[in-house]
Amino acid sequence: MAVSQSDGERELAELIVTALNLEGVLPEEIDPEAPLFKTGLGLDSIDALELALEISKRYGFQLRSDDENNVHIFASLRSLAQHIAQHRVN
Amino acid sequence: MTQLPPVHVEGVAFWTAQLPDWQTARAVIRGESLPPQARIARPTPALLAPTERRRAPDTVAVALEVGMRACEAAGQDPAMLAAVFASTHGDLAISDYLCATLAATPALISPTRFHNSVHNAAAGYWSIGTKAHAPYTALSASVHTFGNGLLEAATQALSAGQPVLYVAFDAEARGALASMAPSRGLLGVAVVLGVETPAKPSRRLTLTVAPCDTPRPTSARSPAASLVAHNALAPCLPFFEALADPSPRALVLTLGEQLELQVGLQ
Numbered sequence: 001m002a003v004s005q006s007d008g009e010r011e012l013a014e015l016i017v018t019a020l021n022l023e024g025v026l027p028e029e030i031d032p033e034a035p036l037f038k039t040g041l042g043l044d045s046i047d048a049l050e051l052a053l054e055i056s057k058r059y060g061f062q063l064r065s066d067d068e069n070n071v072h073i074f075a076s077l078r079s080l081a082q083h084i085a086q087h088r089v090n
Numbered sequence: 091m092t093q094l095p096p097v098h099v100e101g102v103a104f105w106t107a108q109l110p111d112w113q114t115a116r117a118v119i120r121g122e123s124l125p126p127q128a129r130i131a132r133p134t135p136a137l138l139a140p141t142e143r144r145r146a147p148d149t150v151a152v153a154l155e156v157g158m159r160a161c162e163a164a165g166q167d168p169a170m171l172a173a174v175f176a177s178t179h180g181d182l183a184i185s186d187y188l189c190a191t192l193a194a195t196p197a198l199i200s201p202t203r204f205h206n207s208v209h210n211a212a213a214g215y216w217s218i219g220t221k222a223h224a225p226y227t228a229l230s231a232s233v234h235t236f237g238n239g240l241l242e243a244a245t246q247a248l249s250a251g252q253p254v255l256y257v258a259f260d261a262e263a264r265g266a267l268a269s270m271a272p273s274r275g276l277l278g279v280a281v282v283l284g285v286e287t288p289a290k291p292s293r294r295l296t297l298t299v300a301p302c303d304t305p306r307p308t309s310a311r312s313p314a315a316s317l318v319a320h321n322a323l324a325p326c327l328p329f330f331e332a333l334a335d336p337s338p339r340a341l342v343l344t345l346g347e348q349l350e351l352q353v354g355l356q
Contacts, residue, residue: 021145022144023140023143046145046201046205050202053198
């Protein structure tokens with residue numbers, strides 16, 4: 001499957017696959033606009049916490065579990081990568 | 091001294107890097123073949139859905155592997171069996187990670203590793219994977235873990251009148267904890283203990299709890315001994331050496347500083 005990812009999306013896709021130990025998923029094959037949770041990659045709430053932790057370590061800013069925008073921030077690879085681009089410190 | 095009524099060993103399983111199933115382990119214990127050169131890093135727990143499988147640490151992977159294999163060998167449905175899970179140290183790699191992270195960056199604890207750090211993680215994954223509603227027990231008794239787990243499983247089988255799965259495992263120690271609680275490699279073993287005489291040939295197991303001044307556990311002496319000697323669960327090997335030998339055997343496991351488990355296998 002050929003999908004078009006920006007450099008930031010590709011870097012985040014690699015972090016997701018590595019941090020969550022996803023089996024049979026290649027970073028370059030993650031559709032930037034597909035849902036990350038439930039359908040799409042099929043991630044769950046523990047994955048969301050794990051991902052938030054890895055993003056904090058890599059990019060130097062906190063993703064808060066009580067942020068009311070989390071549904072939008074974590075909706076897709078693209079939305080998460082855009083949020084990181086806006087807030088990253090590292 | 092207390093002797094339990096006999097139970098039957100309906101199924102046996104064994105896993106370590108160079109002895110990844112009971113048939114291989116039994117042949118090496120008997121001296122019929124040399125251990126394979128190939129070392130397998132860890133078993134793949136096919137029992138789990140992908141979400142649980144990708145989160146399962148080595149301890150869980152080996153516990154589920156031997157649990158499934160013992161049930162297969164016994165011809166028992168894993169969902170129907172009560173189970174006892176025993177581990178000397180649980181997952182020392184995760185314990186070391188938690189301690190080191192709490193000391194350095196306490197806000198950055200991995201939720202997955204925290205979730206996996208509890209001593210009954212393997213038992214929990216087992217009940218999720220098998221959809222078993224039967225009760226399970228998770229126990230630890232320091233260097234006496236294997237004998238206490240065996241006694242617990244046999245006692246449960248006898249009191250309930252139902253077969254019980256017994257799984258024991260220990261993994262590699264990491265970091266600072268390795269200096270206090272050393273353990274090398276990954277080792278998992280399992281037996282299904284039943285109370286009724288099974289249709290196929292099985293070994294009859296008689297356990298006797300005996301107070302003593304100093305326990306004198308049977309030493310491992312087979313060619314497999316060097317492959318598991320540095321794992322915390324190594325005291326289990328004499329029991330599997332006795333199972334590998336079709337003739338009647340007696341051995342001693344420890345239960346405590348002044349308590350031993352006398353084991354008869356016929």
